[in-house]
Structures are given as C-alpha cells and as structure tokens.
Amino acid sequence: MLEKTLMDILSQRLAEAAQRVRGKRSNASLSDLDFALAGICRVLSKSRSGREWLQCDTLFGICRSTFFDALQSTRRRDVMDHLARRFTADLTEIIKADGIDFLADIPKLADVEVLAVDGHEIEHPQHANKNKKGSFTTMAMIYPMDLHTGFSLPFARAGKDGLKAHEWPEFKRKLAAQIKERKRHTPLFYVLDRAYIDTSFWDAMRKKNVFMVSRFKENMKPVVKEPVPFDRTDPRNKGVSGCFLISFESGGTAYLIEYIDPETRTEYKFITTSAQLQPGEIAWLYFCRWRIEKTFDTFESDLEENKAWATGNTAQLQQACFICMAGNFLRYIEQILDRHHGLRDEKVIEKYRRQLGKRDVTAQKKGRSLSSVMDAGRRMAKLSLQYIRCFRKHFFGKSPPQVYLPEFGAALRSYL
Numbered sequence: 001m002l003e004k005t006l007m008d009i010l011s012q013r014l015a016e017a018a019q020r021v022r023g024k025r026s027n028a029s030l031s032d033l034d035f036a037l038a039g040i041c042r043v044l045s046k047s048r049s050g051r052e053w054l055q056c057d058t059l060f061g062i063c064r065s066t067f068f069d070a071l072q073s074t075r076r077r078d079v080m081d082h083l084a085r086r087f088t089a090d091l092t093e094i095i096k097a098d099g100i101d102f103l104a105d106i107p108k109l110a111d112v113e114v115l116a117v118d119g120h121e122i123e124h125p126q127h128a129n130k131n132k133k134g135s136f137t138t139m140a141m142i143y144p145m146d147l148h149t150g151f152s153l154p155f156a157r158a159g160k161d162g163l164k165a166h167e168w169p170e171f172k173r174k175l176a177a178q179i180k181e182r183k184r185h186t187p188l189f190y191v192l193d194r195a196y197i198d199t200s201f202w203d204a205m206r207k208k209n210v211f212m213v214s215r216f217k218e219n220m221k222p223v224v225k226e227p228v229p230f231d232r233t234d235p236r237n238k239g240v241s242g243c244f245l246i247s248f249e250s251g252g253t254a255y256l257i258e259y260i261d262p263e264t265r266t267e268y269k270f271i272t273t274s275a276q277l278q279p280g281e282i283a284w285l286y287f288c289r290w291r292i293e294k295t296f297d298t299f300e301s302d303l304e305e306n307k308a309w310a311t312g313n314t315a316q317l318q319q320a321c322f323i324c325m326a327g328n329f330l331r332y333i334e335q336i337l338d339r340h341h342g343l344r345d346e347k348v349i350e351k352y353r354r355q356l357g358k359r360d361v362t363a364q365k366k367g368r369s370l371s372s373v374m375d376a377g378r379r380m381a382k383l384s385l386q387y388i389r390c391f392r393k394h395f396f397g398k399s400p401p402q403v404y405l406p407e408f409g410a411a412l413r414s415y416l
Contacts, residue, residue, distance in 0.1 A: 001340050002333075002405065006395040010329055011037060017086035024079050030066050032079050038062060039080070039322035040329070043303055044392060050309055071315035081154075084321040088151050091332045098339045101148050102380040103288070105373055106281050114189040114285070115144040116292040117196065119158055119167040122300065125308040125316075129162035137164040139308040141320050142171055145292045147191065147285075150380050151328040152295055154320035157313045168196055175205075185209050189274065191289045197271065203252030206273040213285050216256055216269035222246035228255065230279050235372050237280035238262055246271075259283040263363045263370050284373050294382040298330075299323055302385050330383055330391060337408055345412045348381045386411050 002009065014036055018024055024032040038060045047053035054064050070076050103109050121138040131137055140159055145152040156174045159165030185208070190196075192214045199220075202212045224247040230237060242258040257270040257279045272282050300306045303326065309319045337343040360370050390411040394404035410416070 002336060002401050005398045005400060006333065006391065006404065007398050009333075010040065010395075013090060013329070014040075014083070014087060017083055017090050020086050021079060021082045023075065024083070030060075030062060030070060032076060032083075034060060035067075035070050035076060036080060036083055036322070036325070038067070039318065040326045041396075043305060043322050043326040044395060046304070046392070048304070068310060068315075071310045071318055072312060074314055077314045077318050080318045080321045084153055084325050087325055088153055088328050091328055092146065092149050092151060095149060095332060095335050095339075098335070100335050100339065102150060102291075102378070103148050103285075104378065106277065106285070108276060108281075109148075109189070112187045112189060114147045114191065116147055116191045116289040117142065117144045117155070117171070118193055118289075118292050118296075119143075120296045120299070122305065123307040124161065125311050128308070128311050131162045131164070137162060139316055140164070140167065141316065142167050143292065143296075143320070143324070144190075145295055147288050147291065147380075150291065150295070150331050152292070152324050154317055154324060157316055157320075160313055161311050166195075168198070171196060172198065172201060176201075179205065179208055179210055182208075187211065187276070189213065189285075191285055193289075199248045199252035199254060200250055201252075202254070202273050211272065211274040211276075213270065213272045213274065213282055213289075215286065216271040220248070220271075222256070223249050225256070234278060234280070236278045236284075238372055239283065240279045243279045255279075255282075257282050261371070263359065263368055265368065284371070288380075291380050294380075295327065298327060298383050298388075302383065302388050303327070327383075330388065333391065334383060334387060337405075337412070341405060341408075343405070343409050343412050345381065345384055345387060347386075347412065347414050348384050349379075352379065352381065384412075386416065 004012070014033060018033050026032070041059060042050070042053045045053055047056060050068065051064065054062060054067060101110070103114060119140050119142045121140045124136040124139055128136055137159065141157055142155040143152050144155050156170045158167045158170050188210045190210070190212045192212055194215045194217050196212070197214050197217060205212070224245070226245045228243040228245050230240065230243050239259050239262045240257060241260050244256040245253065246256045247253040255272050255275065257272065259268045259270060260266070261268065268283065270282055270286050274282070277285070303323065305323050308316050310316070334345070356370065363369055390408055394407065
C-alpha cells in the first residue's frame with residue numbers, strides 16, 4: 001500500500017538498503033545516502049545539465065564541486081554499485097511476494113534468474129577526450145535486465161572516453177570473474193544478442209549451470225547436427241519446425257531451434273546451451289529480450305538521460321546506477337499501484353489488445369494465427385510517458401497519497 005509521499009517511499013527504501021552496504025559514510029558535506037537520493041532525483045528531474053540541476057535544486061543544496069567530486073570517487077562508485085544492487089533486490093523481493101512475474105508462462109523458470117543483456121550508447125560528456133581521429137566517441141554501458149521483474153542494473157562500461165570498444169570482451173571478462181566467485185549454483189540464464197556468442201565459452205559456462213539463449217549466426221558452421229525429438233502437439237512448441245544438437249570444430253555443443261512465426265511466417269534460428277526448456281519456450285524467451293530495448297527507450301527518451309554527466313568510467317558507472325534505480329523505482333510504483341490500488345495502465349493494455357485484434361484478423365485471412373503467448377494482460381509494457389509525467393509531478397511536489405492516487409488513476413485510465 002502507498003501511504004506516504006513518493007519521495008518518502010524512495011528515501012525509506014534507500015535507507016533500508018543502505019543498512020546492508022559496507023563502506024558507506026555520512027560525510028558532513030554530502031553523505032552517501034544523500035548522494036544516492038540526489039543522483040536519482042537528478043535522473044527524474046527535467047534538468048538538461050548538472051549545472052542546471054544544481055542551480056534549480058531546492059532539496060539538497062549541494063555545491064557544484066561537491067557533487068562532481070563525488071562522481072569521480074572510486075569509493076562512492078563501489079558504494080553506489082552495492083546500494084543499487086541491494087535496493088533492486090529489495091524491490092524484487094516485494095513484487096515477487098505480490099506474485100508479479102513477467103515470465104510466469106514458463107513455470108520451470110520460476111526460481112531461475114533470467115537476464116536479458118545488451119549494450120546502450122549515449123552521447124559523450126561535455127569535456128570528453130577525443131579519439132586518434134579527433135572525434136568524440138559515445139559512452140557505451142552494458143546492462144542486464146531481469147526478465148521476471150523488468151528491473152535493470154549496470155554491468156560494465158565498454159571502452160572509455162575517446163576509445164570505442166566491443167562489448168563482448170568486457171562482458172566475457174567480468175562474467176567469468178563473477179561466476180568464479182559465485183556461491184550459489186542455481187541455474188542462470190542469459191538472453192543475448194548474436195554479438196555475445198562464443199560457443200566454447202558458453203559450453204564451459206554450461207558446466208557451471210550458466211546458460212545462454214541467442215540467435216544463430218549464419219556464418220556458424222556446426223560439424224555435427226543431430227535431430228532432437230520434441231513434442232509437436234505441445235502448444236508451447238507451436239511454430240517450431242526443428243530442434244537439433246549441434247557441435248563445432250572450435251569446441252562446444254549447443255541446441256539449434258528452427259522456428260517459423262505462425263503469424264508472419266518469418267523464419268528464425270535460435271541457439272541455446274539449455275536442455276531444460278521446450279524449444280518453443282526458448283524462442284519466446286528470445287523474443288522477450290526486446291523488452292530491454294523498451295527500457296533503454298525509457299532511459300534515453302522519457303527520462304532524457306541521453307548524455308554522460310562527466311568524464312571517466314567511475315562517474316559514468318555511478319550515473320548508470322542512478323538511472324537504473326530511478327527506472328526500477330518507477331516500475332515498482334507502477335506494480336504497487338496495480339496490485340494494491342487497482343490502478344493498472346488500462347490505456348496501454350487496451351491499445352495493445354486492439355492491435356492484437358487487428359493482427360489476428362489479418363493473420364486469419366491469410367490462414368495464419370497469432371502466437372499463443374500473446375497476452376496483453378501479462379505483457380511487460382513500456383512505462384508510459386503519461387505515467388512518468390504524473391509520477392514526476394507528485395514526486396517533486398511531495399503530494400500525499402490522497403492527492404496523487406486519484407491523479408494516477410486518471411493518467412492510467414485513458415490518454416489525456
């Protein structure tokens with residue numbers, strides 16, 4: 001239940017998470033907890049630069065040098081990273097207790113961590129270094145998103161100011177280090193772009209209970225391709241035309257799934273190291289990966305976080321932590337409004353239902369059908385801008401629940 005101002009709820013959640021963060025400090029000029037709250041508030045604000053935000057800020061009264069020095073602190077970076085993970089874990093625990101799971105259609109994954117991973121690029125900071133050609137490079141950050149909840153966290157910075165780098169080597173290096181220190185050995189799924197495929201690496205990860213799902217690359221040349229039987233009568237496998245066990249000369253085995261979309265007849269090929277799921281579930285899981293692109297659109301277009309705040313990986317990783325905490329809190333409040341106050345984003349759901357209806361009619365005219373997993377009510381929809389505007393208004397206005405709940409109802413019910 002929402003019984004406080006949105007600002008107070010965020011402050012409470014941050015304070016509770018911070019109790020389990022080592023190394024945090026309460027500096028007289030700017031405590032770590034106030035720095036985290038200030039960073040999230042900057043993301044949620046409409047300010048187009050750090051100087052504008054600091055000049056217009058009426059909540060914290062932070063000096064410019066204090067804020068930007070904090071962004072460059074490696075100690076604060078480690079604290080913010082730990083805090084973002086604790087904060088997100090707490091939100092996850094709350095919404096899972098409410099029965100919220102956007103992967104509920106695959107019961108075998110109920111207690112399995114499933115992460116969609118991709119890189120996202122934004123504009124370089126104002127005073128960034130140039131590359132050898134005298135040009136600026138974009139700031140690229142790798143993000144995993146939990147497909148159960150829609151919550152995301154920063155994983156690693158790809159490259160640095162003035163140096164553009166491929167995402168895969170950094171992802172591979174950091175993942176290998178994390179798995180080596182991993183204490184739990186429950187299954188872990190990564191749903192990835194084709195750029196993250198390395199068959200020998202993922203075969204080694206499979207032996208550590210870490211699996212991947214991606215698109216098959218046509219330049220991949222398996223030396224063995226053996227058919228694998230599957231239940232063609234199972235509705236989950238609708239559209240699956242073949243399943244094969246494949247192996248490669250460079251090492252590693254995987255499963256190749258050939259799939260024909262029942263609506264468009266588009267042919268897809270998926271690759272996975274997992275044998276636990278039905279082939280059709282693997283196909284659907286990959287299509288769920290596109291949800292992370294909607295999250296990136298929220299970050300860049302709706303929250304207007306399309307430019308790095310400062311130079312250096314330390315500052316940019318902290319910015320990514322603030323962006324993710326802000327985005328996760330927005331998603332969390334949306335779900336609480338739904339489960340505890342009966343305020344669903346009906347306008348978005350109804351719009352998608354109408355689209356599905358039109359697509360179904362078109363498909364039936366061609367003797368085709370929609371996929372059985374198309375359900376507007378269970379879909380993880382993109383946060384609507386109308387919802388975000390309403391949230392901003394009442395977050396910074398510190399409105400009480402009796403004021404903001406009716407306005408959320410109006411904003412979620414129909415387009416204004």
